[in-house]
Amino acid sequence: MTDVLQVEHLSISFGGLKALDDLSFTVGDSEIFGLIGPNGAGKTTVFNCITQFYRPDAGAVWFAPGADRLARAGHHGTDKVDLVGVPVHRVIKHGLVRTFQNVEIIPELSLIDNVLIGGHIDFKASMLAQMFRLPSSRREEAALREKARGALAFLSIDHLADEPAGGQPYGVRKRLEMARTLMAEPRLIILDEPAAGLNESETEGLAETIRRVRDEYGCSILLVEHDMGLVMNVCDRICAISFGKFLAEGTPTQIQRDPKVHEAYLGERDDV
Ligand SMILES: Nc1ncnc2c1ncn2[C@@H]1O[C@H](COP(=O)(O)OP(=O)(O)OP(=O)(O)O)[C@@H](O)[C@H]1O
Ligand SMILES: [Mg+2]
Structure with a gap:
């Protein structure tokens, strides 16, 4: 499977706080990929660094929308670009789009x-x-x-x-x-807590929608979500982070069994 997104050694600090610390993960073509972690772990910050709302202090964000698409955007002879430093409107042009933690309409x-x-x-x-x-x-x-x-x-x-x-x-x-x-015409859609505020049946509908979008639009999905039922149900692979650092990556079953993930959530929630 080719990778549509490779996040490599991403770091960013706010004042003294290291919100992301040498974080790496990859999202495959047509993959539904989950990013999980306790409140304040840095999930939204990852999204902001990918989409260039924030400029990371270090690291790379390789995005591979395909050589044709890049040629149309003026990048010839390559099938991936490092998004770090690319203006936000150009990021969208490359086919990377997002929704926000709070609905923005x-x-x-x-x-x-x-x-x-x-x-x-x-x-x-x-x-x-x-x-x-x-x-x-x-x-x-x-x-x-x-x-x-x-x-x-x-x-x-x-x-x-x-x-x-x-x-x-x-x-x-x-x-x-x-x-x-x-x-x-997205290659990658980033969803920040799409199930927040939805009831149970709406959340079930959302799982279906996410799969349908992937299948019919042929894109990848990167998802941050606190609803573990949805994450475990819909994701092909998951990366868990805590305090801005990589904890574990794997299938939903592997993540559910990982002691490091349990430890990170301890005292916060017990439904992982
Ligand atoms: N613009 C900013 N200025 C200062 N601190 C920030 C900024 N953005 C994020 N942070 C801090 O970085 C850390 C990670 O925040 P982030 O919003 O990425 O967490 P999160 O995993 O999305 O949390 P939640 O699950 O609550 O949405 C937090 O300590 C937060 O206070
Ligand atoms: Mg967040």
């Missing part, structure tokens, strides 16, 4: 317009064409709207396409965030 906009925000990177029509609403621009916009509707339909919320996003129940807003990631 624009409440005043309709669901479909929120999804279209994720598709602006495809919007090739020139500014001039847009200003004068030339046919090429209108065609492009229509195609994007179609694609956005498809993403909403994939998550079974297309009937709400023209409703404002703000008034929707939490479960719908979470699905909306996922729909938005699909607009980028």
